[in-house]
Amino acid sequence: MVWVDIITQGILVGGLYALFAAGLSLIFGVMRLVNIAHGDMIVAVAYLAFVIVKATGLHPLASLILVIPIAMMVGYALQRGILNRTLGKDILPPLLVTFGLSVIIQNGLLQIFTADNRKLQAGALETGSFPILPGVDIGYLPLLQFVVAIAVIAGLQYLFYKTALGRAFRATSDDAETAQLMGLDKRKVYAWAMALCFAVIAIAGVFLGVRTNFDPAIGPGRLIFGFEAVIIGGLGNLWGTLIGGVILGVAQGIGAQINPGAQELAGHLIFLAVLAFRPTGLFPRMQG
């Protein structure tokens, strides 16, 4: 039963990884941009929630009411102000600028909050669980996190394929110049895409903070997990990303069981294996 439990927990944490990955996937789909600071922004949101919780006494999940709009505004401003200027044929500027942002955010957080571990307390939600099989308990929080991941992905899919904004995203992604001919201002379209990405980052950040201890340095690790989920699942497919996250979560769980230090390594090795044998991922829908 130990293995069933490990796999179950792995599936549930896969939801969190899918949340990390969804934002990455969205932005890459719309503007071929990869934000190296993506993981650091997730951590920054956790700190933001920490501050808000301390100031207002709100439950961390309730703090999302404030965290999400703030994050969206930051994302919109970031895209309009800085990242729009890096977009173009050369891949170096966005990569190097977001790398610089990563360094700035990590050190900024370090300066303000020190390297101490923090955590968001979710009270009863964290400790409660119910058994589904002997020896296999499902915690309320991991389950909620998984359900939220599914809801977010479903929401993004709906937005992309059934709304005018989503149409604007797809058109601009296909052909930014012709999209201008439709009256679309690509600077605004990209900014809205980033705002949306930051909304997902906000949710991911709060759930991260509730789930584990966090400190300024763990950002890159979250970026890598999100990236691995995207690649394993297949580019351009959000549901595939969910499956990628699950596979990653399960691989890490199995690795941890074999040897506590091998948790992350197991995930990386599965990623490399997929890269070796199925380089386009399991359910790809577009070319890199």
Added chain:
Amino acid sequence: MSEIILNVEKLEAWYGDAKVLHGLSFALKKGEVLALIGSNGAGKSTLLKSIVGLLPKKTGTITFNGARTDHLAANDIVAKGVALVPEGRRLFPSLSVEENLILGGQVKRKGPWNLAEIYNLFPILGEKRGVPATSLSGGQQQMVAIGRGLMSNPDLILLDELSLGLAPIVIKDIYALLPKIVGNGVSAILVEQDVNRALASAQHFLCMQEGRISLAGAPKAYSKDQISAAYFGM
């Protein structure tokens, strides 16, 4: 005396560091069709792109419906009533036929064109509305592109190489619908490789050669030889 809808004066334009348009000047009357002819590389598409705002590096003035547009971004110019049906169609592959058309109408302007009217004009599109736009045949894609351009109810429609890559019979069908497309007082600039067809469809024409206007006027006013000479720059 009908009014001037588009006035271009001393337009010069660059692609990067290369100058491609050298001091073009002309005027378009409201409700007229202007044919733009010239060999490959003469600058016809470039001129259309300059008018619609896709070519940012330029000097000179472009006045549309009385207002200067040469400093505006493409999405603003489109909102003012100019539409471009681009060379090669440039449909959005991720969107269905209907979504491409709806997107064309993103800019809300008053006029006779809406989704139902487009499907009236091109019934085959109504049948294929849910299908990815780029899976259609060349001729049908051209219909989508034209429909997409009409959806914004433009006052000026720019048609770039409608016949590119299409079979003769398809071209014939599309040009048969041209009066309907440019009816209702809509003005048009028509870029067309097939010189005869272009001249037959228009009241006035411009012949371009290496970024300059080599001949301009009414098609009937010139002989075939004169037009050939202007076309080839002899």
Added chain:
Amino acid sequence: MSLSFTRSTKTSRIAAVVALILAAVLIATPFWGSTATEQLFGQMMIYIALASLWNLLAGYTGLVSVGQQAYVGLGVYIMVSVTIYLGIHPYFAIPMAGLAAALISMPVAKLVFRLQGAYFAIGTWVVAEVFRLISAQLGSVGLGGGSGTSIPTRVMQTLAPDKFWREASIYWLALLLGLGALALVYGLLRSRIGLALTAIRDSEVASSSLGVNIDRIKYAVYVITAAITAMVGALVALQKIRVSPNAAFSVNDYTAIVIFIVVIGGIGTIEGPIIGTIVYFFLREYFADLGAIYLMILGVIAIVMMLVAPKGIWGYVAQRWQITLFPTGYVVKEEKP
């Protein structure tokens, strides 16, 4: 009218003379400089090497890697393991590290080359993480695991019996690697491969249709860069003596700083990494006390640079005054009869 084709310009010839004088001064540092100066120059040489190599990879070949620390760390651990367990002299351990890295980088390249652009970058980072995590597991093999290990004194003493000559040796090795990496990059860019790289940079499609085998060139550059990077890593182990996985495979030390150096100095130029290293160490001298704020300042400078002057300091200088210190092209001169 007859034309002559030469490689050098007046400026580059003057620069060559200056470089020779500079080299002589640098070689003599153990004799005229303090230990601190020697160590500073030694570190600068390390970064000139790493930056030149990263620049070759990213600025010229278009392979933006944020995982070169994989090979630095590999070099560190090869140095530690072969000197301790195989009793090999550190001087020989350095090229061994290079060879090992070349071999390991081949399958790695096959894997990561399946990714494009920014995803390639993150992929290289994952590889570095894998190397780091594996070396943290090597405690059972006596390499100290997570907390690391040290190169024993007995090994250090094989370099030279007394401190002065030991430190001088390590310094001269650093000098050799730094100048050697520069020379390698320069030589490569002057050769046919360099011409191919420039063509690829301008247009992959066009150059491939001319028969340039893009994939093979990218592969070769990746492997060569990995090998020299590992040799630098092996030397770093000698400089630091104490090694640990987190330090050996540090993203900050061996990628972030390197990227900063190249961006500030001038990406896609040979002179850039030198300028960038000087700027970085200058900033470090005076502002490193600010800790996290100092690193934030570096990040801001790098971002502003990328947005405002993407060609870096040297890129701007070279364009403005049309000078090259390391000519790779030809200058056509009209010869007066």
